[in-house]
Amino acid sequence: MPASLPIGTRGSPLALWQAEHVRDRLTAHHGPEQVAAALHVIKTSGDQILDKPLADVGGKGLFTKEIDEAQLRGDIALAVHSMKDLPTQLPDGLCIAAVLPRADVRDAFLSPVAASLSDLPEGAVVGTSSLRRAAQVKRARPDLRVVDFRGNVQTRLRKLAEGVADATLLAKAGLDRLDLTDKAASILAVDEMLPAVAQGAIGVVAREQDVLARDLMRPLNDVATETAVTCERAFLAQLDGSCRTPIAGLAEVAGGAIRFRGLILSPDGAEWHDVELSGPGADADAIGRQAGEDVRGRAGPDFLDRLE
Numbered sequence: 075m076p077a078s079l080p081i082g083t084r085g086s087p088l089a090l091w092q093a094e095h096v097r098d099r100l101t102a103h104h105g106p107e108q109v110a111a112a113l114h115v116i117k118t119s120g121d122q123i124l125d126k127p128l129a130d131v132g133g134k135g136l137f138t139k140e141i142d143e144a145q146l147r148g149d150i151a152l153a154v155h156s157m158k159d160l161p162t163q164l165p166d167g168l169c170i171a172a173v174l175p176r177a178d179v180r181d182a183f184l185s186p187v188a189a190s191l192s193d194l195p196e197g198a199v200v201g202t203s204s205l206r207r208a209a210q211v212k213r214a215r216p217d218l219r220v221v222d223f224r225g226n227v228q229t230r231l232r233k234l235a236e237g238v239a240d241a242t243l244l245a246k247a248g249l250d251r252l253d254l255t256d257k258a259a260s261i262l263a264v265d266e267m268l269p270a271v272a273q274g275a276i277g278v279v280a281r282e283q284d285v286l287a288r289d290l291m292r293p294l295n296d297v298a299t300e301t302a303v304t305c306e307r308a309f310l311a312q313l314d315g316s317c318r319t320p321i322a323g324l325a326e327v328a329g330g331a332i333r334f335r336g337l338i339l340s341p342d343g344a345e346w347h348d349v350e351l352s353g354p355g356a357d358a359d360a361i362g363r364q365a366g367e368d369v370r371g372r373a374g375p376d377f378l379d380r381l382e
Contacts (some may be wrong), residue, residue, distance in 0.1 A: 075353050076106065076107055078110050079109055079110065079111045079152055079287055080113075080114050080151050081093050081097055081112070081123070081148070081151070081154060082144055082150035082153040083113055083114070083115060083116065083153070084116065084137065085116075085117060086226040086227075086237060087228060087252060087331075088156075088158075088227055088248050088252060088278050090113070090115075091251045091252060092155075092251070092276050093113050093154040093275070095194050095251075096174070096278055098358070099174070100291070107291075111152070114144070116144055117140065117369045118136060118137050118138065118139060118141060119136045119139055120139075122273070129279055135160045138160060141153045141155075142165050142279075145168060145279065145280075146168070148281075150230060151280065151284060152274065152279065152280055152291065153274070153278070153280075154256055154277075155277050155279065156276065156277075157273075157276065157303055158271060158272045158273050160277055162310050163304075164279065167283070168279050168280070168281060169280060169288075170277050170278070171278050171279060171291040171295075172292065172294045173275055173295055173300045173303055174235075174276040174299065175296040176275045176298075176301055176303075177274040177275075178246045178247050178250060178274055179238070179264065179273050179274040180245075180269065181207065181243045181244065181245060181252070181261075181269065182244050182249055182257075182258035182262070183258065183262055183263050184241060184243070184244060184247040184259055185234075185241035185242070185259050186234065186235070186240075187241070187259055188240070188256060189224060189259050191211065192215070192254035194215065196217045197217060197218070198218055199219045199220075199238075199239045200221070200234065200240065200241050201220075201222070201223030201238060201239030201242075201243065202222075202223050202243055203222055203223050203224045204243070204270070205319070205320040206270055206320045206321060206322050206339075207243045207318070208341065208342055209320035209340065209342070209343045210267050210320075210322070210337075211343070212341075212344075213339060213343030213346060216344075221239060227244060227254065228246065228262055228371065230242055237331075243262070243267070244314070245270075246261055246274075247273065247274040250284070264324055268322035268323070269322060269323075270322060271303075271306040271309065271310045272303040272306055278291055278294070298327045301325070301332060301355045302324075302326065303325070304358045305323075305361050305362040305365075306323040306324065306325050306362060307360075307362065308359045308362025309336050309362040309363070309365045310323065311363075312362065312363045312367060312370070313338065313366045313369070319378060320340070321336075321338050321339075322336065322338075322339075323335065323336040323337070324336075325361075325362070330355050331352060331353070331355060332352065332353060332355045333350070333352045333356075334349075334361055334362060334365050334368055336366070337349075338369055338373060338377070340377075346378070347367045347369050349369040349372070351364060351365045
């Protein structure tokens with residue numbers, strides 16, 4: 075009999091794509107005679123609360139809480155998440171079993187009135203639910219007005235078409251996965267818009283004691299991606315980053331070495347502090363933590379407290 079590995083996921087088209095991708099890779103690697111992985115859609119608080127900014131209702135855990143609870147009850151064996159949605163501290167009893175190869179880390183610019191952020195007319199409205207994106211937009215273009223823009227990819231595209239905003243920003247990886255890349259007016263270089271920690275990576279969570287699930291997931295783990303997101307998440311954890319804190323970070327791994335760039339900003343983009351560190355990939359966690367300490371030191375002891 076094949077091992078039963080029920081997979082928990084949110085119900086958005088992007089979340090379902092990611093869960094199906096994990097299921098298909100599991101089945102392809104082990105064979106259908108070894109693994110049976112059915113999808114279980116779980117509605118999270120973040121999917122239900124759409125009338126308030128994330129920062130006002132609890133942040134990242136809103137997209138994982140109900141899935142975590144189902145996993146700890148034993149209703150599901152695995153949970154598939156966008157790594158950028160995962161809190162840096164998982165609930166006791168859960169662990170990251172695999173991180174799949176990372177997709178494009180960049181943000182895409184979408185607008186019916188401009189080809190790029192710099193081309194937007196003065197006073198134009200940019201819609202985003204991300205404090206990171208909002209702060210970097212305001213840093214680059216203080217004249218623009220930023221409004222909260224919640225919902226899945228399709229919902230945000232509809233709002234854009236309805237004129238709720240003149241432009242928005244979305245992860246290129248999500249557009250690519252949904253075959254919506256042609257909706258982008260342009261792609262922002264990471265020097266122009268530093269990505270969210272772990273953007274573009276898919277993570278699979280398992281129960282720590284579920285040795286079978288963890289063993290079956292291990293071959294799907296991509297070491298380079300795991301190294302990069304380990305560094306980025308260590309940076310975020312060191313800053314105790316919440317959804318009230320505009321934080322960006324990107325680690326790039328090549329030839330056994332890692333280069334990390336991090337950024338914290340005030341929500342209005344008027345003040346920012348950045349950091350860059352390099353070192354051996356084996357020191358990914360330590361480099362991320364050191365980068366967090368360095369940028370906190372540059373910002374001053376009260377910078378993050380003022381953002382809360």
